[in-house]
Structures are given as structure tokens and as C-alpha cells.
Amino acid sequence: MFGKHRLSAIVYLLALAIFLLTITGEISNTSPRFRQGHEGNNVGTATEITAVRNERVLRETTEWETLLYKISSPNEGPTVMVIGGIHGNEPAGFKAVSEMTSWAIDRGTLLLLPRANEPAIAERTRSAPQDGLDLNRSFPGNANGVGTEVMASVIFSVIQEFEPDWVIDLHEASNFERKVPGSLGQTFIYPRGADSLDIVQELKTAVNRTIINEEHHFLILRGGTTGTLINAVNASGYEALIVETVTKMPMEERIDFHHQVVSSLLYLLEITVY
Numbered sequence: 001m002f003g004k005h006r007l008s009a010i011v012y013l014l015a016l017a018i019f020l021l022t023i024t025g026e027i028s029n030t031s032p033r034f035r036q037g038h039e040g041n042n043v044g045t046a047t048e049i050t051a052v053r054n055e056r057v058l059r060e061t062t063e064w065e066t067l068l069y070k071i072s073s074p075n076e077g078p079t080v081m082v083i084g085g086i087h088g089n090e091p092a093g094f095k096a097v098s099e100m101t102s103w104a105i106d107r108g109t110l111l112l113l114p115r116a117n118e119p120a121i122a123e124r125t126r127s128a129p130q131d132g133l134d135l136n137r138s139f140p141g142n143a144n145g146v147g148t149e150v151m152a153s154v155i156f157s158v159i160q161e162f163e164p165d166w167v168i169d170l171h172e173a174s175n176f177e178r179k180v181p182g183s184l185g186q187t188f189i190y191p192r193g194a195d196s197l198d199i200v201q202e203l204k205t206a207v208n209r210t211i212i213n214e215e216h217h218f219l220i221l222r223g224g225t226t227g228t229l230i231n232a233v234n235a236s237g238y239e240a241l242i243v244e245t246v247t248k249m250p251m252e253e254r255i256d257f258h259h260q261v262v263s264s265l266l267y268l269l270e271i272t273v274y
């Protein structure tokens with residue numbers, strides 16, 4: 001009888017050890033692993049999610065100096081670019097994109113430009129005080145123009161270099177479009193004539209499903225004035241979308257909305273964020 005009990009205890013301990021090994025294995029196989037500052041020779045196995053992040057300085061040693069981040073998975077997939085801070089007085093956008101620099105993805109490439117308009121962000125003004133031009137009326141830009149026009153051309157050349165499938169431009173409005181038509185708050189602005197409206201509608205459904213208060217649900221508007229980033233991007237054959245939150249809402253909630261929209265679009269493109 002004693003021997004049988006000892007056998008049961010050994011079987012039990014063995015089972016426990018196998019269980020613990022399985023759990024540990026699961027965790028190490030699904031955790032993101034970042035390597036900063038370089039890419040290459042970092043090949044993921046079938047179950048491993050490996051994202052590589054590197055950075056590029058744009059307009060180095062000028063007042064416009066800013067960082068572009070590239071998060072890439074070794075697994076092929078779409079390229080999505082997210083831009084914040086085109087208007088310096090719309091902070092949820094640039095804070096949201098800054099936080100996305102710690103994201104990992106299982107497929108494709110994520111290009112992040114958190115602070116597109118540093119001089120305007122520094123002063124918390126819509127436009128850079130140096131020339132007062134609206135960056136979101138300056139695309140595709142002019143490399144020989146004044147500061148804002150040069151910044152537009154630098155951003156646009158990044159888009160032409162990476163040819164993103166989607167460019168998401170994060171903004172903020174002062175009020176809800178539902179309450180004050182024309183104020184643009186809680187909307188997705190999709191270029192007139194662009195032809196992936198079905199994806200934008202799916203995105204709206206997915207995001208609104210997570211928002212309890214229906215007054216805060218997103219609407220889709222078709223538009224984009226001349227000189228806006230989305231119009232210039234769309235004219236080059238890539239998809240583009242503006243996301244507008246409302247500055248009346250708490251900052252954390254606005255940042256969450258931006259994150260929700262971007263991660264939901266990535267999910268629709270079959271990219272999972274970790």
C-alpha cells in the first residue's frame with residue numbers, strides 16, 4: 001500500500017511539472033520581444049511574435065526635428081502609417097501615437113510619426129508660429145518653401161518611400177458633429193471618391209460597439225479640403241483617414257479612442273497588436 005501511495009505522488013509531481021512547463025512555454029511563445037535600434041537577423045518562429053522597432057530622425061537639427069518609428073514584423077503584411085500632432089493644439093493625437101511606439105504586431109509594418117509639427121506642439125498652437133501656415137493645408141508640400149511647406153514635403157516623401165496601404169491622421173475637434181454639425185468631433189473623415197468605404201464602415205461598427213454612450217459614437221464624413229494629408233495621400237493611390245476626437249472629453253478617453261480606432265483597423269487588416 002505504501003508503495004502505491006509513493007507511485008501516486010510521483011505521478012502527481014510529474015503531471016504538475018509538465019503542466020508548469022506548458023504554461024511557461026505558452027508565455028514565452030506569445031510575449032512580444034522588442035529589439036531597439038536595429039533590424040534584421042531577428043527571425044520569428046512559427047509561434048513567436050517578434051517586432052523590431054527602429055527610428056529615423058526627420059529634419060535633424062532644425063526646430064522641426066522629429067522622430068519617425070518603424071515597427072516591423074518578420075511576417076509579411078500591410079503597411080499602416082499613423083500620424084499625430086499635425087495640429088499642435090490637438091494633444092490626444094500626438095500622445096496616442098507616442099504610446100503606440102511600444103506596440104508590437106504579428107504581421108506587416110507600422111510606421112509612426114507621433115509629433116509631425118514640433119514648433120506648433122511646443123506652443124500648443126494649431127500652426128507653427130514661424131510661418132503661421134496650416135500644415136494640413138500644405139500637402140503634398142514644397143521642399144523649397146517655408147518651414148511648414150518643407151515639413152509637408154518631408155512627410156509626403158516618407159509616404160512615397162514606404163507606400164503605406166493606409167495612412168491614419170489623428171486630430172481633435174472642439175465639439176461633437178452630432179450636436180454641432182460642422183464641428184467634426186467623433187468622426188472619421190474619408191476622402192470623397194476613395195473606394196474602400198466598406199472597410200471604414202466596418203471600422204465604425206467595430207469601434208462604436210465598444211462605446212456605451214451613443215452620443216459618443218463615431219460618424220463617417222466624406223471630404224478633405226485641398227492641401228489636407230488625406231487628399232494628397234488618396235490622390236497618390238493610398239488609403240487615408242482622419243480620426244477626430246473631441247477636446248471636451250477627458251484626455252485618457254480621447255487617447256483610448258485613438259488607440260481603439262487604430263487597433264481595430266489593424267485587426268480588420270488581419271494584424272494583431274500586442
Ligand SMILES: [Zn+2]
Nearest residue numbers: 087090171172
Ligand atoms: Zn486638426
